[in-house]
Amino acid sequence: MLNRILKRIEEKKRKIDKMRPLPKAVLSHLQEYISLEWTYNSNAIEGNSLTLRETQLVLQQGITIKGKSLREHFEAKNHDKAILYLEKIITPKYKLKEVDVLDIHALVLDGIEEEFKGRYRNGQVRILGANFVPPNALKISNLMGEFIEWVNKNPEKLDHVTLVSRIHHKFVWIHPFFDGNGRTGRLLMNLLLMRQGYPPAVILMNDRKKYYDALNRANKGDYSKLTLVIAQAVERSLDIYLNAISQEIDENYVPLSNLAKKYPYSQEYLSLLARQGKIDAFKQNRNWLSTERSIERYIKNIS
16 A cells, blocks of 8 residues: 555656646645645644634734633744745755754744753653653764764665655654654654655644554554555645646646737747746646736736
8 A cells, every 4th residue: 555655656746846847826825725734733733722724813814812822822833934944944955954953943942942942852751652762861962963864864765755754753753852842853854855846744633643653653663654644644735736736727827829829929038937937837848838817917017
C-alpha cells in the first residue's frame, strides 16, 4: 500500500511541476487555505480548542474568541508567523541550520513561554502516552548537531517522503525543548518538503490517535506506519493543489495565441510579460496560458 501511495505522489508531483509557474491568484489562495488548515490542525493535535472557523477569525480578522484562552490565541498567531518565516528562508538548495530550528521554536512559543523559547531544555522530561523517555538534557546539543548533519546529508538516500518521516521522528524522539516540540517538528518536516517543491503535509486532528500510534511504533524501529500517515497527508495536499489548478485551467486560462487575437499585443510580447511575471500565467507543456482578466489588469496598470 505504501509503495503505491509513494508512486502516486511522484506522479502527482510531476504533474504540478509541469504546470509551473503556477497562476499567482491560484497559488495565493492555496497557500492561504493550506496555512489555515495547517495551523488549526497542528495546534488542535496539541490540545488547542479553537475550531477551524475560530482560527480563521483570529488570523484573518484579528477577532478575540470569547471563552478561549489567551494562550490559544497566541498559539494560532505564532504558528501562522512561523509559516511565514519558513516561506521567507526556503530555497531549493536550502540546508537545515540550527539557528533556524531555534528561531522557529522561538516563534511557536513567543509570548507563551518566554523563558524557554528558542532554547534547548536543561532538564529531563517525560511524555504522557509515549513508550520512551527522551534523552538526557546534557546530550541535546550533540544530538541536534548529529540530527542536522543527518538531515542535510541524507546518508541512506531516502526518497523525500520517507526522509521527512524519519526526520520528524528523530526530532520528536530527541525532544529538544520543554514545550512546542510537536508543532516545531511538523514545521521542520514541511520546511524540508517545501524545499523540494511539495505543498505542506497537514496531519489532521482526526488522525491524531493514528499519528501518535505511528510515532510510538517508530520508537521501536518500525517506521512504516508513520511514513504511511505522512505520505497520505502529502498526497491529500497534492490533490488539493491539482484540483484547484485544474478548475482554474478549465474555467479561465487559455493559450496566449488566443489572447493575442483579442488584444493589441503579439503572442511573443504576451509571452515576455508572462516570463517577467507581469501577467498571471503558467506554462503547460510548451505553451503559456493566461486569462482575459489578467490582460485587462495589465492594461489598466500601465494606462
